[in-house]
Amino acid sequence: MAENSGTDPAVETNTEENAAASATIIKVTVKTPKDKEEIAIAEDSSVSQFKEEISKRFKANQDQLVLIFAGKILKDGDTLGQHGIKDGLTVHLVIKTAQKTSGGGSSQTSASSGPGPSQGNTDGSANSSPAGNLGTPQGSGPSPTPTQPPNMLAGFGDLSGLANLGMGSANFMELQQQMQRQLMSNPEMLSQIMENPLVQSMMSNPDLMRQMIVANPQMQQLMERNPEISHMLNNPELMRQTMELARNPAMMQEMMRNQDRALSNLESIPGGYNALRRMYTDIQEPMFSAAREQFGNNPFSALGGNADNSGAQPSRTENREPLPNPWGPPDTAATTTSGTATTTSSTTSSTTPSVSNPLGISSSSLGNGMFNSPGMQSLMQQISENPQLMQNMLSAPYMRTMMQSLAQNPDIASQAPTPTPAPTPTPAAGTNTAQQQLMQQMLQMFAGGNASTPTPEVRFQQQLEQLSAMGFINREANLQALIATGGDINAAIERLLGSQPS
Amino acid sequence: MNQHDSTFGVQLFIYDLSRGMARQLSPIMLGKQLDGIWHTSIVVYGEEFFYGGAGISSCPPGGTMLGPPDTVVELGNTEVTEEIFMDYLSSLGETTYSGDKYRLFEHNCNTFTNEVAQFLTGNKIPSYITDLPSEVLSTPFGQVLRPILDSIHIAPPGGNVISSQNNHS
Numbered sequence: 001m002a003e004n005s006g007t008d009p010a011v012e013t014n015t016e017e018n019a020a021a022s023a024t025i026i027k028v029t030v031k032t033p034k035d036k037e038e039i040a041i042a043e044d045s046s047v048s049q050f051k052e053e054i055s056k057r058f059k060a061n062q063d064q065l066v067l068i069f070a071g072k073i074l075k076d077g078d079t080l081g082q083h084g085i086k087d088g089l090t091v092h093l094v095i096k097t098a099q100k101t102s103g104g105g106s107s108q109t110s111a112s113s114g115p116g117p118s119q120g121n122t123d124g125s126a127n128s129s130p131a132g133n134l135g136t137p138q139g140s141g142p143s144p145t146p147t148q149p150p151n152m153l154a155g156f157g158d159l160s161g162l163a164n165l166g167m168g169s170a171n172f173m174e175l176q177q178q179m180q181r182q183l184m185s186n187p188e189m190l191s192q193i194m195e196n197p198l199v200q201s202m203m204s205n206p207d208l209m210r211q212m213i214v215a216n217p218q219m220q221q222l223m224e225r226n227p228e229i230s231h232m233l234n235n236p237e238l239m240r241q242t243m244e245l246a247r248n249p250a251m252m253q254e255m256m257r258n259q260d261r262a263l264s265n266l267e268s269i270p271g272g273y274n275a276l277r278r279m280y281t282d283i284q285e286p287m288f289s290a291a292r293e294q295f296g297n298n299p300f301s302a303l304g305g306n307a308d309n310s311g312a313q314p315s316r317t318e319n320r321e322p323l324p325n326p327w328g329p330p331d332t333a334a335t336t337t338s339g340t341a342t343t344t345s346s347t348t349s350s351t352t353p354s355v356s357n358p359l360g361i362s363s364s365s366l367g368n369g370m371f372n373s374p375g376m377q378s379l380m381q382q383i384s385e386n387p388q389l390m391q392n393m394l395s396a397p398y399m400r401t402m403m404q405s406l407a408q409n410p411d412i413a414s415q416a417p418t419p420t421p422a423p424t425p426t427p428a429a430g431t432n433t434a435q436q437q438l439m440q441q442m443l444q445m446f447a448g449g450n451a452s453t454p455t456p457e458v459r460f461q462q463q464l465e466q467l468s469a470m471g472f473i474n475r476e477a478n479l480q481a482l483i484a485t486g487g488d489i490n491a492a493i494e495r496l497l498g499s500q501p502s
Numbered sequence: 503m504n505q506h507d508s509t510f511g512v513q514l515f516i517y518d519l520s521r522g523m524a525r526q527l528s529p530i531m532l533g534k535q536l537d538g539i540w541h542t543s544i545v546v547y548g549e550e551f552f553y554g555g556a557g558i559s560s561c562p563p564g565g566t567m568l569g570p571p572d573t574v575v576e577l578g579n580t581e582v583t584e585e586i587f588m589d590y591l592s593s594l595g596e597t598t599y600s601g602d603k604y605r606l607f608e609h610n611c612n613t614f615t616n617e618v619a620q621f622l623t624g625n626k627i628p629s630y631i632t633d634l635p636s637e638v639l640s641t642p643f644g645q646v647l648r649p650i651l652d653s654i655h656i657a658p659p660g661g662n663v664i665s666s667q668n669n670h671s
Contacts, residue, residue, distance in 0.1 A: 033593030066589075070624030071512075071580035092621045094590045 026087035028080075030054055030067075032095065041080070043087075048076040060095045068092040463489050472496055509579035512622045513545040514615065515563065515571035516631065532641040540631045541568065542615040544577075546622060547584045551591065553614030557601035558591055559663045567659050578623035590621060601663075606651050607635040 024043045028050075029036055039053050047067065055062045067074035069083050069091045085091060457464070460482040466489055467478045477496060485491035518524065518538035528536040543552035543566075550563045564570045582590075599614055612634070616627045626632075638644035 033590055034597045066582075066586050068580075068582055068586075068621060071509075071578055071582065071622055073581045073583075073586075090620075092590075094586050094593070096586070096589055 026080075026085075028085060028087070029090040030057075030093050031090050032058070032093045036090075043081060045080055046076070047074045047078045047080065050074075050080060051076065054093065058093070058095065064096045066094040066096060068094065460487055463487055463492065467492065467496075509581055510546055510584075512577040512580050512619065514575040514577050514619065514627055515543045515545055515550060516573040516575065517541045517543075517568045518572045519568070532638065532643050534637065534641060536634070536637060537630075538572070540612060540634055542612050542627060542631055543571075544615050544618045544622070545574075546580070546587070551618065553599050553604070553611045555601055555604045556663050558595045558599050558614070561662060575628065577619050577625050577627070580622040582622055587622070591618075594618075607639060607648070610635070 025040050026043045027038050027040050029038050037057050039050070039057060041050055041053055048062070051062045051065050051067065054060075054065055054067075058065075069085055069089075072083060074083060074091070457479060460479065463482050464475065464478055467482075468475065470493070472478050472493070474496075478492065481492035481495040482489075484495060517540070519541050520527075520539040522538075524536050524538050528534065541552070543550045545551075545563045548563070549560050550565065551558060551560045552566075553559075594614075594617075598609075603609055612627065612631050616632055619625055619627050639648065
């Protein structure tokens with residue numbers, strides 16, 4: 001058998017491929033980092049023969065070729081069969097650059113490997129290779145010490161990549177504000193949002209709305225200072241009305257106008273102006289300041305408004321100015337007729353406090369900030385196209401509590417996106433604690449469904465006792481009333497009195 | 503070419519980026535159980551190598567912000583020396599694994615790890631990791647989230663980027 005299996009390099013490759021009868025030709029894929037080729041070779045070839053083939057195909061010197069298969073480096077003396085290389089398998093190839101690269105890393109002597117670091121034969125001067133390298137002193141220790149400082153900066157720069165994970169900004173508040181601005185400048189988007197059945201259904205659920213509002217710490221503060229507000233909030237009728245208003249921007253505007261007219265009329269009543277003034281300073285001002293602080297922070301801020309139109313009025317004369325442009329950019333508070341009027345919750349109004357919107361919260365604070373990045377915007381689009389999805393998400397029992405927790409702990413929320421490792425001792429110990437807290441809360445939620453809300457009886461223990469001390473002995477009714485008013489004793493009493501004439 | 507016949511151990515570090523949340527939330531959000539959002543890296547020659555939005559990076563094992571791994575899998579041994587490996591990584595980093603080629607679903611850290619694992623040992627990484635993107639995408643929620651997720655590049659800080667254009671000009 002003419003078995004010139006090509007050990008003689010002078011022999012043409014064809015001879016190798018048409019190798020002797022006993023050898024079968026197998027097709028082996030040779031894969032480099034840059035590309036791959038299929039090479040047909042005799043099954044019983046030696047590695048060096050294989051390398052010859054490869055060197056032709058890849059236009060590299062045989063010396064530069066390093067073949068790897070199944071974690072082993074194929075040495076020239078071995079045969080393919082020895083390593084179990086069969087038809088259809090893939091062998092990896094690395095083409096070494098034989099000399100130190102010079103110039104801007106363009107030592108493209110080989111087809112595949114570019115300006116890699118020089119072989120380990122040279123000493124650590126490989127690092128200074130202008131082509132740049134891994135920062136690893138070849139041939140010596142493995143740690144990339146020489147180039148570590150600049151690399152570390154790059155490493156920290158990756159934080160931005162990580163931040164993208166957290167929707168583009170580590171600071172929820174900023175996000176909200178930005179989104180708000182965006183929404184304000186694009187009224188169409190706003191009306192789209194409002195018309196979205198999902199949003200509408202969400203708003204028609206006064207309970208949910210109230211919860212969200214109440215969960216906001218600023219709101220809670222306000223409520224403490226002005227019990228009327230909480231009263232207002234706990235009045236489901238009023239809430240429902242407000243939701244209606246919120247849903248319907250046109251109606252909203254109408255309402256606002258009416259309110260403003262009524263208010264200005266009030267002014268002309270003797271003593272009315274003072275009354276209005278008083279009301280403003282008592283109710284509205286703290287709200288304004290609170291609103292200013294957390295401009296755009298509460299997605300659904302509602303305001304306790306007096307249903308009977310006795311709002312406050314700071315201006316000295318009858319106000320002839322046109323009502324503020326709900327879609328326009330925010331301007332200062334002082335110029336507009338303001339009043340407490342109806343509650344608004346994230347509805348169509350400008351940020352200037354106006355009659356119906358004393359907090360000056362625009363509708364765009366609809367959970368604004370989070371949706372700043374284009375990614376989130378497209379998410380919103382998708383979600384609005386598929387409202388069912390959001391509905392499902394939101395109807396999950398834990399969602400509410402999650403939102404509550406998030407609202408209560410904006411810090412945690414803002415830190416939540418960065419997946420800092422909770423248990424490991426990192427320098428940011430504060431972050432860890434917050435992170436842990438959030439995790440615990442979430443875990444609690446999952447574990448117990450709606451676990452963060454104990455039973456109404458337990459919640460309202462105190463109030464129940466108070467009520468019974470006052471003489472409302474019907475515990476059942478008390479409980480119902482308390483549940484309906486969310487724990488507000490005064491409102492509960494009213495309910496009870498309304499239903500029990502005795 | 504004088505290469506030692508010594509072999510080097512190769513390990514796979516698996517991290518759950520969701521820190522347990524995926525296990526809890528996935529049945530609800532996606533409708534199927536996903537035990538984690540897996541990020542993997544290869545540990546060999548006493549260093550950890552991984553691919554992210556910044557390209558191929560390296561760091562001491564467990565040295566990224568993610569901390570220690572959730573799972574470690576022994577992939578086997580390799581005869582490939584560090585030097586060859588670095589050559590290989592540089593080439594990869596220039597071509598198929600440069601930072602801008604990162605795609606969260608199709609061409610991510612796990613794609614890289616899989617390829618490197620095969621290069622070093624001939625073994626692939628466990629399939630539940632590489633199957634993750636398709637698992638997610640096969641749910642309606644995954645489809646919805648896709649546009650956003652596509653724009654996310656995961657790059658755990660704490661690593662040094664390996665690239666041949668590395669500030670050494």
